[in-house]
Amino acid sequence: MAENTAAAIEFARGNQQRFVEELKALLRIPSISTLPEHAPDVRRAAEFIAGELRRIGMENVRLVETVTDGHPDGHPLVYADWLHAGEGVPTVLCYGHYDVQPAEPLDEWTTPPFEPAERNGNLYARGAVDDKGQMWMHVKALESLFDAHQGKLPVNVRVLIEGEEEVGGEGIAWFVREHGGQLRADVVLISDTDMFAPDLPTLYVGLRGMIYTELEVRGARTDLHSGMYGGAAPNPFVALAQMIAKLKNEDGRILIPGFYDKVAAPSSDELRTWKTLAFDEERYRENQIGSRELIGEPEYGVLERIWTRPTLDVHGMPGGFIGAGAKTVIPAKAVAKISMRLVPDQVPAEIFAQYKAYVESIVPRGVEVTVRLIHSADPIVVSTDNPYVKAATSAMHEVFATETVFVRSGASIPVVGDFVRELNMPTLLMGFGLPDDNLHAPNEKFHLANFHRGIESIVRFLAKVGA
Amino acid sequence: MAENTAAAIEFARGNQQRFVEELKALLRIPSISTLPEHAPDVRRAAEFIAGELRRIGMENVRLVETVTDGHPDGHPLVYADWLHAGEGVPTVLCYGHYDVQPAEPLDEWTTPPFEPAERNGNLYARGAVDDKGQMWMHVKALESLFDAHQGKLPVNVRVLIEGEEEVGGEGIAWFVREHGGQLRADVVLISDTDMFAPDLPTLYVGLRGMIYTELEVRGARTDLHSGMYGGAAPNPFVALAQMIAKLKNEDGRILIPGFYDKVAAPSSDELRTWKTLAFDEERYRENQIGSRELIGEPEYGVLERIWTRPTLDVHGMPGGFIGAGAKTVIPAKAVAKISMRLVPDQVPAEIFAQYKAYVESIVPRGVEVTVRLIHSADPIVVSTDNPYVKAATSAMHEVFATETVFVRSGASIPVVGDFVRELNMPTLLMGFGLPDDNLHAPNEKFHLANFHRGIESIVRFLAKVGA
Structure with missing residues (x-):
């Protein structure tokens, strides 16, 4: 078995450049799930991946059309499996997503977002690390294992890759709820996170959840001249500003009644571990944020604020x-795109209800407000008490020669809640991004050394689970 | 003389349809002064008007290149004169503007903004009433008088038409300041306002001024993922909302220290007159605003709020x-376009200084703010104690068979301050728009009956001044 693993690693090393070129081809497809005009691109990306899964030897490869709110209009899931490793051998469900965030603002990209470019050992493109590049590591690890095992795998594998992660993952949630039996596995492997520091293997054991909302404020029936009507006509932007100022104070405290009631503190174990991490707040401010000062609740450290505390952000104000x-227009309406990141044990539906009721209680004179929920995700803490965590840390130790750290992420991966809640499967968040990879921002990148080390780590992990 | 005036009226009536078709040709030119890509269209509109002024018999017709901040890069003025009416005959300076506001939101126009369309006795197009249509009344009144007087006019006339009214009029301000001697006249006639009610001739005796500003807020160096950084990275929109909420409270009171210090109350005469106007607040709310409720300082009536009280509006928040x-982005920067309408005796430069100092004192943690002044205009009250006011009211009485009302406008016409302050000329704000003409909004229109009655009123006014 060790021999086969060594052969798989050798195959992966011998094919590094081809793996990267294939990834570039996938990155050229602008599979932006939130923009309806890119729906054909999203489907094209799904078909690209399905074709590759078929080629390497996976079986039952198909696109699964999803149903959202009773309508079959979502982006397809890509499903595949290989289940011949034998009685008693565990099954690993490899999850990833092939959809990407919009690339705006386009003028801040050094090279265009959908023309992948290598510079300084990095691959730059929208989706390079989130999550096409990391999902591709799974596919390439499987290919390497198929090659080393003469068309077989040492472990049972299901692959499930979604196209709606960046828009809330309602389609996969429906599939897990309605057809979860088709996903039965012993462990879920997800590579959609980063490492706490370069060369420091990392498992994420907690994720924030979220609700993403829109506040639409309507004043006058039509746009009005601010000279002729200013002082009598309500201004939707002023009304939104007044409401937003009542949602969050200058200390970063969210003012929605009941918002913090179910917030659970991290365990003392976690807090102790995090204190040992090499984290320099001033360097983080300078290198990762670049603002004059960090903001947020002053009574918590930065890692606690972004990992264990809920927050509220405004993403744009169209109108x-x-x-x-x-x-000099007083617009008839304006919108604020507002999201809240949630932490255990907040419940998205409850938080949305509290938010909506509060917003409706603070509507300024003269305007009407509609509160819309765009999507939501559960906050999650995953268990570390299982043999798969041991296999993962051992695999990464062989590649990185150092111990794995257990941390949380402030981000949300909606499907993790579905896997944990609906299917009760242990979930490994084993990712190989870096903190400065510019996720969701211009000049997103993937450090290519980590792409290759990730493939080797996954090869070793799958081999260990099957051993 | 009465005979010539009757002949001029007859000429105007006989050519109504041609006048409208010429106006449509001018309205097809998208002379949007604030958008650099339309600069050639702005110049084309200027040349269109200059050509017509030459054709009807005006002399010394030329485009005047203006200088702004020392750079000759503004939109041109159109100048013309005819000064042979003889010794002792007064000179009238006819002012108008040929630039227009942007037409967005385009999808709310019933017919495209630059394809003029007649419906129900109205002409719909961007600029129909503000100010191409009203400026064209001047040109057509002059043409009618030239025809009736065999190529002469009964009065000395200068024409000055600008292309930067919608962007603050810096070019004309420079020209008035530096070359005001070339504009010597006894009275200025401006048709860029509306009537208080249909069929009610109206002279405006006061205008609000304004400062138009941008607040740019910068937080992180680049756009960031709100999951990974939310709770530590400053959010420029939240910061802007917090600042805007401190600029104006929910009663419409502006909170900038010193802002109201120089606000002068209207005269008791004015207040008495306004009480006699047929003004139904509920009907105004329903027909002109269409919001659930009107806003603003509760201790003032609606007309006082929009005519005599300063206010603050937010026009858009790019980013x-x-x-x-x-x-789920935390944008690196966001902007708020904020203007304040000013009233006598507020001074734009002083108000901007107060605003800037106050804004800089309320900058939230973690962000940096730049305050920019885009343009400004003086608030103004014009004198009614001169023979030209009598000529105007008498001319309009002959057309409308009713007495003129004296009101104020909440809007700003920057050049009025320049004429009054620099050249000390009495200024008549005699316009023929209607309150529901949708200025600066989709479906701007000009009621064609008023276009023609306006031409007749101006013919009679010019004849009376020359008599």
């Missing part, structure tokens, strides 16, 4: 005049 | 993600 120069 | 769906 009115946004061109260069001056237009 | 972040404004597409459909969800993008």
Whole structure:
């Protein structure tokens, strides 16, 4: 078995450049799930991956059309399996996503977001690390194992790759709920996270959840001239500003009644571990944020704020005049895109209800407000008390020659809640991104050394689970 | 003379349809002064008007290149004169503007903004009433008088038409300051306002001024993922909301220290007159605003609020993600376009200094703010104690058979301050728009009956001044 693993590693090393070129081809497809005009690209990306899974030897490869709110109009899941490793051998469910965030602002990319470019050992493109590149590590680890095992795998594997992760993952949630039996596995492997520091293997054991909402404020029936009507006509932006200022104070405290009631503190074990991490707040501010000062609740450290505390952000405020120069309009309506990150044991549906009730209680004079829930995700803490965690840390030790750290992430991966809640499967968040990979931002990248080390880690992990 | 005036009226009536078709040709030119890509269209509109002024018999017709901040890069003025009416005959300076506001949101126009369309006795197009249509009344009144007087006019006339009214009029301000001697006249006639009610001739005796500003807030160095950094990275939109909420309270009171210090109350005469106007607040709310409720300082009536009280509006908040769906970005920067309407005796430069100092004192943690002044205009009250006011009210009485009302406008016409302050000329704000003309909004229109009655009123006014 060790011999086969060594052969798989050798195969992966011998094919590094081809693996990267294939990934580039996938990255050229602008599979932006939130923009309806890119729906054909999203499907094209799904078909690209399905074709490759078939080629390497996976079976039952198919696109699964999903149903959202009773309508079969979502982006497809890619499903595949290989289940011939024999009685008693565990099954690993490899999850990833092939959809990406929008690339705006386009003018801040050094090279275009959908023309992958290698610079300084990094591959730059939208989706390079989130999550096409990391999902591709799974596919390439499987290919390497198939090659080393003469068309077989040392472990049973299911692959499930979704196209709606960046828009809330409602399709996969429906599939897990309605057809979870088809996903039975002993452990879920997800590579959609980063490492706490370069060369420091990392498992994420907690994720924040979220609710993503829109507040739409309507004032006058039509856009009005601010000279003729200013002082009598309600201004939707002013109303939104007044409401947002009542949602979060300058200390980062969210003012929605009941919002913090179910927030659970991290365990003392976790807090102790995090204190041992090499974390320099000033260096983090300078290198990762670049703002004059960090913000947030002053009574918590930065890692606690981003991993264990809920927060609220405004992502954009469409409406009115946004061109260069001056237009003296009082817009008829304006929107604020507002999301809240949630932590255990907050419940998205409860938080949305509290938020909606509070917003409706603070509507300024003269305007009407509609509160919309765009999507939500459960906050999650995953168990570390299982043999798969041991296999993962051991595999990564062989590659990185150092112990794995257990941390949390402030981000949300909606499907993790579905796997844990609906299917009760242990879930490994074993990712190989770096903290400065510019996720969701211009110049997203994947450090290519980590792409290759990730493949080797996954080869070793799968071999160990099957051993 | 009465005979010539009757002949001019007859000429105007006989050419109504041609006048409208010419106006449509001018309205097809998208002379949007604030958008650099339309600069050639702005110049084309200027040349169109200059050509017509030459054709009807005006002399010294030329485009005047203006200088802004020492750079000759503004939109040109159109100048013309005819000064042979003889010794002792007064000179009238006819002012108008040929630039227009942007037409967004385009999808709310019933017919495209730059394809003029007649419906129900109205002409719909961007600029129909503000100010191409009203400026064209001047040109057509002059043409009618030239025809009736065999190529002469009964009065000395200068024409000055600018292309930067919608962007603050810096070019004309420079020209008035530096070359005001070339504009010597006894009275200025401006048709860029509306009537208080249909069929009610109206002279505006006060205008609000304004400062138009941008607040740019910068947080992180680049756009960041709100999951990974939310709770530590500053959010420019949240910061802007917190600042805007401190600029204006929910009663419409502006909170900038010193802001109201120089606000002068209207005269008791004015207040008495306004009480006699047929103004139904509920009907105004329903027909002109269409919001659930009117806003503003509760201790003032609506007309006082929009005519005599300063106010603050937000016109748009560029930055972040404004597409459909969800993008979980903490934008590196965001902007708020904020203007304040000013009233006598507020001074724009002083108000901007107060605003800037106050904004800089309320900057939330973690962000940096730049305050920019885009343009400004003086608030103004014009004198009614001169013979030209009598000529105007008498001319309009002949057309409308009713007495003129004297009101104020909440809007700003920057050049009025320049004429009054620099050249000390009495200024008549005699316009023929209607309150529901949708200025600066989709479906801007001009009621064609008023276009023609306006031409007749101006013919009679010019004849009376020359009599």
